[in-house]
Amino acid sequence: xxxxxxxxxxxxxxxxxxxxxxxxxxxxxxxxxxxxxxxxxxxxxxxxxxxxxxxxxxxxxxxxxxxxxxxxxxxxxxxxxxxxxxxxxxxxxxxxxxxxxxxxxxxxxxxxxxxxxxxxxxxxxxxxxxxxxxxxxxxxxxxxxxxxxxxxxxxxxxxxxxxxxxxxxxxxxxxxxxxxxxxxxxxxxxxxxxxxxxxxxxxx
Numbered sequence: 071x072x073x074x075x076x077x078x079x080x081x082x083x084x085x086x087x088x089x090x091x092x093x094x095x096x097x098x099x100x101x102x103x104x105x106x107x108x109x110x111x112x113x114x115x116x117x118x119x120x121x122x123x124x125x126x127x128x129x130x131x132x133x134x135x136x137x138x139x140x141x142x143x144x145x146x147x148x149x150x151x152x153x154x155x156x157x158x159x160x161x162x163x164x165x166x167x168x169x170x171x172x173x174x175x176x177x178x179x180x181x182x183x184x185x186x187x188x189x190x191x192x193x194x195x196x197x198x199x200x201x202x203x204x205x206x207x208x209x210x211x212x213x214x215x216x217x218x219x220x221x222x223x224x225x226x227x228x229x230x231x232x233x234x235x236x237x238x239x240x241x242x243x244x245x246x247x248x249x250x251x252x253x254x255x256x257x258x259x260x261x262x263x264x265x266x267x268x269x270x271x272x273x274x
Contacts, residue, residue: 076228080136088140098142098151105134106158109165116169124169125238131162132231160193166234170244181248188252191259192225199266206273225251225258 091101109131115124135155142151164186171182233251237244 081140084136084140087137088144091137091141092144096141098138098145098147099154101134101138101141102151102154102158105131105138106162108134109162113165113169113172116166117172119173119241121238121241124166125235128166128234128238132234135159135227156197160189163230163234164189166237167248170237170241170248173241174244178244178248181245181252185248185252185255188255188259192255192262195259195262195266199262199270202266202270206270225255229254 109127112124112127112131115121115127138151138155142148167182167185167189171179229251233247236247240247
């Protein structure tokens with residue numbers, strides 16, 4: 071919901087950093103992979119209640135996620151790169167939530183399960199509509215530079231980052247925050263199902 075505004079703010083610094091990395095010969099896929107494995111370090115860190123180091127890994131991962139796209143667009147974006155970017159994102163998001171379940175199983179597990187269940191809804195509607203949009207040649211107006219069609223919803227990248235940060239800053243409130251974010255994701259999934267189905271039916 072907030073991505074179309076936040077992307078405008080982060081685009082200039084990401085482009086500047088991407089130009090520097092491009093001159094050094096760094097590729098978008100390399101940034102994606104480094105960002106992913108660094109981000110995945112949050113899983114053992116969270117399991118041992120090391121929330122601040124985990125937060126740094128999360129922020130580094132999310133910075134790389136923006137940087138790899140900017141870097142790719144300086145050259146010729148590839149389908150393989152877009153696939154890598156999206157799939158690693160979804161694995162990473164679930165890993166963070168799983169890390170909080172490991173940190174405090176008795177307190178966090180149910181809320182973590184509810185949130186991962188919600189991620190299945192947002193992720194599946196996002197990816198399924200992207201496939202249909204590719205077949206129907208539907209272009210994204212809000213995100214024309216993305217490698218995959220972005221179906222709008224209440225929960226997008228900005229909201230996800232915000233909640234991941236809040237989880238780390240207030241780990242004792244994880245169950246409440248996770249349930250709030252899960253409900254937002256459930257609503258987002260519902261909106262995407264209705265709008266996606268309606269859009270595709272009109273194109274029959």
